Amino acid sequence: MVVPYYGSSAPLFVCFRSSPDTSVGLSFGRPFQMGLPGSSIQTSTSLPDGTTALNINGQVVQRMPLDVKSAGLFYCEGSDGQNTTRVYSLIHSYARLFLPSDGPGTKTINKGESVVLSVATVSYNGNSGSYHRWARIRNGASSYLMSYDDQSSITIAPSEARHGDLYAVIKRTVSLSDNHFGMIRLIVRECVAGKWNPPACDGVCDLCYNGGVCDDKTGDCICPPGFMGPNCLTSCPSNSFGWNCEFRCGSSYLISNCQQARFGLPDPYGISCMTGRSGRSCSSYCGALRFGAGCTQTCHCALEYRGCSTYTGMCNYGGCAAGWTGTNCQVPDVCPVGYYGLNCVSKCRCSTNAACDRHTGYCSVGCAPGFTCVSIQCASGYFSDDCSRSCHCLNDAECDGLTGYCGGSDGVCASGFQKDENNYCFRAPVLSQPPTVTVTTSTASVSWEAWGSNSADTGDGPVAAYRVYYKWSSSWILASVVPVTNAPQVAYSFTIQSLQPGRMYWFSVAAVRPGQGGEGPKSPSISSQTLPLPPPSTTTHQTTTSVPSPTVDRLTPTSSTHSAEDEPTNNAQLSQVGYYNGIIVVVCVLVVVIIILVALDYWRFRNLNRNLHIKTTHAALEMSRYAQEQPQACYFNSAFDNKEFGAEHVSLSSRNSLASACTYEPVGLPPWTKPWVVPWSNLRIRIKVLGNGRFGKVRLCEVNRDATTSKAALKQLDLNATSADERQLFMDQYQTLARIRRHPNVMSMLAVCQHEDVFYVALEYLPNGDLLSHLKGIHSKNQSLPVDKMVQFALDIAKGMEHVADAGVIHRNLAAKNIFLGANLVAKVTGFSLSRKRDVYVEVSENKPRSPRWMALESLTIDRYTTKSDVWSFGVLMWEMTTLGKTPYAGFRTDNIVPRLKGGYRLPRPSNCEKEIYEVMLQCWQEDPKTRPTFKQLVKVMADRHTDSPYMDMTTSDA
Numbered sequence: 011m012v013v014p015y016y017g018s019s020a021p022l023f024v025c026f027r028s029s030p031d032t033s034v035g036l037s038f039g040r041p042f043q044m045g046l047p048g049s050s051i052q053t054s055t056s057l058p059d060g061t062t063a064l065n066i067n068g069q070v071v072q073r074m075p076l077d078v079k080s081a082g083l084f085y086c087e088g089s090d091g092q093n094t095t096r097v098y099s100l101i102h103s104y105a106r107l108f109l110p111s112d113g114p115g116t117k118t119i120n121k122g123e124s125v126v127l128s129v130a131t132v133s134y135n136g137n138s139g140s141y142h143r144w145a146r147i148r149n150g151a152s153s154y155l156m157s158y159d160d161q162s163s164i165t166i167a168p169s170e171a172r173h174g175d176l177y178a179v180i181k182r183t184v185s186l187s188d189n190h191f192g193m194i195r196l197i198v199r200e201c202v203a204g205k206w207n208p209p210a211c212d213g214v215c216d217l218c219y220n221g222g223v224c225d226d227k228t229g230d231c232i233c234p235p236g237f238m239g240p241n242c243l244t245s246c247p248s249n250s251f252g253w254n255c256e257f258r259c260g261s262s263y264l265i266s267n268c269q270q271a272r273f274g275l276p277d278p279y280g281i282s283c284m285t286g287r288s289g290r291s292c293s294s295y296c297g298a299l300r301f302g303a304g305c306t307q308t309c310h311c312a313l314e315y316r317g318c319s320t321y322t323g324m325c326n327y328g329g330c331a332a333g334w335t336g337t338n339c340q341v342p343d344v345c346p347v348g349y350y351g352l353n354c355v356s357k358c359r360c361s362t363n364a365a366c367d368r369h370t371g372y373c374s375v376g377c378a379p380g381f382t383c384v385s386i387q388c389a390s391g392y393f394s395d396d397c398s399r400s401c402h403c404l405n406d407a408e409c410d411g412l413t414g415y416c417g418g419s420d421g422v423c424a425s426g427f428q429k430d431e432n433n434y435c436f437r438a439p440v441l442s443q444p445p446t447v448t449v450t451t452s453t454a455s456v457s458w459e460a461w462g463s464n465s466a467d468t469g470d471g472p473v474a475a476y477r478v479y480y481k482w483s484s485s486w487i488l489a490s491v492v493p494v495t496n497a498p499q500v501a502y503s504f505t506i507q508s509l510q511p512g513r514m515y516w517f518s519v520a521a522v523r524p525g526q527g528g529e530g531p532k533s534p535s536i537s538s539q540t541l542p543l544p545p546p547s548t549t550t551h552q553t554t555t556s557v558p559s560p561t562v563d564r565l566t567p568t569s570s571t572h573s574a575e576d577e578p579t580n581n582a583q584l585s586q587v588g589y590y591n592g593i594i595v596v597v598c599v600l601v602v603v604i605i606i607l608v609a610l611d612y613w614r615f616r617n618l619n620r621n622l623h624i625k626t627t628h629a630a631l632e633m634s635r636y637a638q639e640q641p642q643a644c645y646f647n648s649a650f651d652n653k654e655f656g657a658e659h660v661s662l663s664s665r666n667s668l669a670s671a672c673t674y675e676p677v678g679l680p681p682w683t684k685p686w687v688v689p690w691s692n693l694r695i696r697i698k699v700l701g702n703g704r705f706g707k708v709r710l711c712e713v714n715r716d717a718t719t720s721k722a723a724l725k726q727l728d729l730n731a732t733s734a735d736e737r738q739l740f741m742d743q744y745q746t747l748a749r750i751r752r753h754p755n756v757m758s759m760l761a762v763c764q765h766e767d768v769f770y771v772a773l774e775y776l777p778n779g780d781l782l783s784h785l786k787g788i789h790s791k792n793q794s795l796p797v798d799k800m801v802q803f804a805l806d807i808a809k810g811m812e813h814v815a816d817a818g819v820i821h822r823n824l825a826a827k828n829i830f831l832g833a834n835l836v837a838k839v840t841g842f843s844l845s846r847k848r849d850v851y852v853e854v855s856e857n858k859p860r861s862p863r864w865m866a867l868e869s870l871t872i873d874r875y876t877t878k879s880d881v882w883s884f885g886v887l888m889w890e891m892t893t894l895g896k897t898p899y900a901g902f903r904t905d906n907i908v909p910r911l912k913g914g915y916r917l918p919r920p921s922n923c924e925k926e927i928y929e930v931m932l933q934c935w936q937e938d939p940k941t942r943p944t945f946k947q948l949v950k951v952m953a954d955r956h957t958d959s960p961y962m963d964m965t966t967s968d969a
């Protein structure tokens with residue numbers, strides 16, 4: 011890739027080695043001599059004198075002199091010894107009087123097409139271009155095309171168009187030996203549009219989106235700078251480019267500004283601007299409804315007046331215009347003839363060039379001669395040549411007839427199935443039968459039938475290998491991986507060596523399909539004891555008849571098979587009995603321990619409620635002293651009826667004792683607790699444990715405040731048993747909650763109290779648990795969440811978060827698990843343990859607490875958190891709701907999330923999710939935080955949707 015500059019700075023020529031060719035050797039030069047003998051332009055084919063080669067950040071940079079010698083056509087060539095790729099760049103002299111009028115200097119056409127070449131006149135030193143004369147430089151030989159004299163725009167007929175021709179425009183009064191000419195390089199694909207593989211040109215190109223060009227030699231797409239992927243469907247993060255968007259522009263990078271650089275890519279792509287820019291110097295912005303490299307692409311948005319991102323083509327607001335789908339609305343509802351699938355990137359070759367089925371690729375008219383295609387219409391739910399394979403798509407949607415891809419459910423698999431690298435939804439293959447085993451003293455020959463031989467075998471092939479396991483204790487050992495060759499066998503075997511004589515072994519085999527998660531469960535196991543060593547012949551009391559006569563012992567599975575997880579022992583039956591006895595003893599001991607623990611726990615909490623009478627503890631003495639010295643430390647002063655409430659705890663009547671009941675030293679309560687402090691006697695702790703939190707059990711309790719009694723969830727922190735850091739963490743989140751103050755959609759704090767070195771926080775009791783469990787509960791009952799209910803939840807949460815944001819708090823952990831449901835399933839935001847009171851928070855801690863699957867891109871990459879990063883998490887939370895509690899990016903390892911997000915990937919639209927709702931999610935996942943909606947806007951959107959507004963308008967976006 012070449013990025014040249016010209017003008018006031020020395021031309022800079024950078025060649026980036028994009029993956030996978032990061033280690034190819036590079037060479038630079040000019041393809042042919044440009045100037046004529048005696049001209050001011052050097053006639054050599056090497057780089058101009060005075061060029062310096064620099065190695066900056068591993069990239070080779072050629073700095074050419076700021077001189078007319080540096081004008082012309084240059085190349086950079088990468089070679090690994092076998093394959094060579096060349097990219098070209100044009101560098102115009104600063105003295106040029108003409109420049110290409112509509113781009114940075116190349117024109118690509120298909121075989122059989124004509125092309126229009128245009129130049130604009132520019133001035134230099136008071137001279138301006140006029141009296142045009144066109145010259146064609148073919149393989150270094152120039153000829154003047156005088157019939158085009160004085161034309162700024164010429165049309166080259168197909169018969170004249172030759173790949174690699176360089177057209178130069180000079181002022182008639184000067185010649186090519188001067189440096190005043192402008193240049194355009196012509197690139198002619200060797201096949202007609204959409205085809206590759208010259209000269210036959212019988213290959214169908216991959217469908218290239220967003221301005222990508224099909225390579226006529228390979229059929230692959232060459233993507234414009236700013237897009238990547240096999241079909242150029244993925245937009246790069248802003249200001250990045252390269253095969254995998256791996257290079258960036260910016261002040262600390264080699265290229266300081268992507269928007270003014272010109273990028274050369276291999277032919278037939280040529281030279282272009284970065285996406286979002288156009289013009290010969292790549293400094294013009296795209297006009298309305300245009301985007302992409304050179305602004306050649308058209309936006310297809312429902313709200314046309316809102317336009318789309320000039321970089322990505324994604325609609326600024328609202329969804330796609332009718333007839334278009336895809337992340338940036340470039341995928342047509344009706345695929346071009348010859349393509350099918352979700353993004354129309356699968357190919358079909360039907361006879362008479364007919365279109366095939368959008369989802370399955372089925373050619374109703376049969377296949378084109380010489381091509382295979384989906385020519386059988388499988389019954390719904392099946393695919394493959396003989397319709398023998400099942401689709402496994404969500405809601406039994408249609409799948410691709412060749413690959414099984416769930417096109418009808420946007421790629422979403424049925425529950426219990428996972429995707430392989432071809433996006434086929436599969437369950438790992440299961441061998442239903444145990445292997446058979448033949449043993450000697452030290453070997454075991456394990457044999458099994460191929461997966462699928464038995465009708466009880468389940469799961470999905472193809473099986474690529476079998477893994478043979480054995481064990482003599484509880485852990486399985488992998489003995490071998492037996493690959494399945496091109497000609498699969500009906501049965502397999504493997505001999506395990508070096509076994510111990512006379513030892514009981516268990517054997518099992520697992521079938522493995524290619525890719526991650528492809529290994530099926532182990533088959534039922536079979537046990538077999540290796541033969542004992544024959545007694546030494548010198549032993550006098552040995553009798554040959556006492557030794558089993560055969561040297562091998564063949565076992566039948568029926569007599570000794572086990573589930574693969576059966577626990578073996580070292581020896582035979584007797585020791586197994588001992589083993590099971592052992593288990594029984596261990597279980598009994600465990601049961602007794604559990605009973606004792608439960609009893610202790612019960613006893614402790616009964617005492618907790620009673621032992622306030624006993625004022626002899628150190629803490630109690632401390633407390634009394636503190637109360638005398640600082641009676642004002644008890645912040646609570648409202649009346650309470652200790653007979654009706656708290657009678658179980660203690661009888662208190664004096665102010666001092668009231669004070670002492672609610673305030674304990676030496677730790678003391680921080681000032682922020684002041685409005686919430688209640689005396690200990692105002693809490694009635696119930697035995698019922700609501701759940702287990704990070705700091706211990708959360709118990710049901712009743713709080714008496716202001717003459718009202720409320721149910722509460724009581725969280726507690728043992729101040730002596732926790733570290734300073736943990737105490738801080740616990741306190742911080744409730745201090746944050748105190749700061750946020752009450753809102754119907756934020757879990758409220760009812761009271762705090764300290765008693766016997768335990769700090770208690772009573773929270774509003776929310777009887778319906780957390781939202782994640784609620785969603786999973788719906789899923790487990792095979793029910794669905796009505797859209798209105800989902801929108802109601804989203805509205806509640808958005809309102810709560812609007813309030814949180816208004817209080818200046820960044821939540822940092824917004825997820826369904828941190829939403830609790832009150833009476834009537836009102837959703838309330840909670841889980842403020844990571845929250846911060848700042849406009850922008852940059853995490854500096856080494857041990858960052860993280861939920862990466864919910865985090866915004868900038869939080870993941872530069873640890874930056876804002877309310878807009880909470881908005882991203884809100885989008886993920888909406889996705890959790892529409893999937894009924896699925897784990898986001900479940901198919902990715904955590905460390906793969908960032909690269910995928912950077913590459914433009916976003917959680918897919920769940921099949922049952924309305925387009926408008928998904929659009930809201932996509933808005934929340936905009937890479938640029940400024941373009942994400944605010945919570946205020948989200949409240950409006952949800953409220954509108956809730957009252958059945960016809961579409962979700964997300965009016966203005968703030969900065």
Ligand SMILES: Nc1ncnc2c1ncn2[C@@H]1O[C@H](COP(=O)(O)OP(=O)(O)OP(=O)(O)O)[C@@H](O)[C@H]1O
Pocket residue numbers: 700701702703704705708722723743757773774775776777779780830840841842843
């Ligand atoms: N307000 C409440 N109403 C009812 N049950 C609750 C409430 N708060 C907590 N619980 C129960 O206690 C369990 C643990 O609570 P929670 O998840 O808040 O603890 P945690 O892990 O300490 O959270 P955090 O670190 O966010 O404070 C919950 O799963 C739930 O069952």
